[in-house]
Amino acid sequence: MLHLLGTRGTLPVSGQSFVKYGGNTTCLMAPVSNESCVIFDGGTGLTSLNKYTNFKEFHIFLSHLHWDHIVGMPIFHAFYNHTKSINIYLENKVEMESTDILDVLFKPPFFPVPKSKLRADIRINLIDSGEQFQFGKVGIHVADGHHPDGVLMHKIILPEKKILFTSDYEHGSEKDDFLIEFARDCDHMIFDTTYTPEEYSGEGGGMPKVGWGHSTYAHGIEFVKKAGVKNLILFHHNPDYNDIMLDEIGILARRQFKNTHVAYDGMIL
Numbered sequence: 001m002l003h004l005l006g007t008r009g010t011l012p013v014s015g016q017s018f019v020k021y022g023g024n025t026t027c028l029m030a031p032v033s034n035e036s037c038v039i040f041d042g043g044t045g046l047t048s049l050n051k052y053t054n055f056k057e058f059h060i061f062l063s064h065l066h067w068d069h070i071v072g073m074p075i076f077h078a079f080y081n082h083t084k085s086i087n088i089y090l091e092n093k094v095e096m097e098s099t100d101i102l103d104v105l106f107k108p109p110f111f112p113v114p115k116s117k118l119r120a121d122i123r124i125n126l127i128d129s130g131e132q133f134q135f136g137k138v139g140i141h142v143a144d145g146h147h148p149d150g151v152l153m154h155k156i157i158l159p160e161k162k163i164l165f166t167s168d169y170e171h172g173s174e175k176d177d178f179l180i181e182f183a184r185d186c187d188h189m190i191f192d193t194t195y196t197p198e199e200y201s202g203e204g205g206g207m208p209k210v211g212w213g214h215s216t217y218a219h220g221i222e223f224v225k226k227a228g229v230k231n232l233i234l235f236h237h238n239p240d241y242n243d244i245m246l247d248e249i250g251i252l253a254r255r256q257f258k259n260t261h262v263a264y265d266g267m268i269l
């Protein structure tokens with residue numbers, strides 16, 4: 001099982017207009033056992049795991065380090081508990097002064113608690129595109145996607161299904177052919193559909209969003225059709241899109257690809 005704990009992109013949102021799909025930013029979780037789980041990204045959705053105190057071992061794969069994918073980490077209680085073990089995996093080529101992301105996340109004046117106050121057994125693992133991992137029944141293949149500052153895509157291999165998690169991703173580069181091949185044996189593709197086609201192109205009246213690092217449901221549909229993926233999960237929802245707009249996007253997308261599903265916080269695949 002894969003739990004979608006946060007499905008919003010860019011910025012968390014809240015309020016009555018966002019009740020159906022939720023407002024937490026990117027975080028997915030696959031349990032390995034009662035005590036261990038694999039997590040993908042540390043957006044605000046990560047904090048919903050704070051109430052599950054049974055987990056002792058966490059493997060956190062970060063697709064990239066844009067704020068919406070890491071902002072929940074300082075509020076993740078396991079960092080402050082000496083009985084927990086946390087492995088963090090990020091791409092080797094990420095350009096930072098220190099490869100220790102904790103130096104950035106737990107540093108005044110950005111956050112009041114310094115790294116020296118953390119109590120969990122924490123390890124940072126630098127990984128490369130093409131690597132594969134296995135944690136009990138959960139397998140993971142990573143590969144480069146197309147996004148400003150770089151991004152890793154994660155193919156999540158569960159006993160019952162394969163799910164490609166591709167957020168954030170912008171279509172239109174030489175990576176598209178690789179993405180289609182990478183997705184070919186998957187049952188689900190969770191895809192970055194931050195924009196409608198009209199908003200992406202600027203035909204809706206605003207600025208074109210070309211080169212901003214995100215994609216549309218129309219391109220998600222094109223990819224799943226070419227790759228033969230059974231289900232498309234619209235993901236990384238635009239914080240400007242309320243429940244009514246996401247309902248409408250789901251209807252429009254399903255006219256072109258029946259097995260389209262709009263991700264929501266709490267969804268289980």
Ligand SMILES: [Zn+2]
Pocket residue numbers: 009010066068069168236
């Ligand atoms: Zn993002």
Ligand SMILES: [Zn+2]
Pocket residue numbers: 064066147168213
């Ligand atoms: Zn990003």
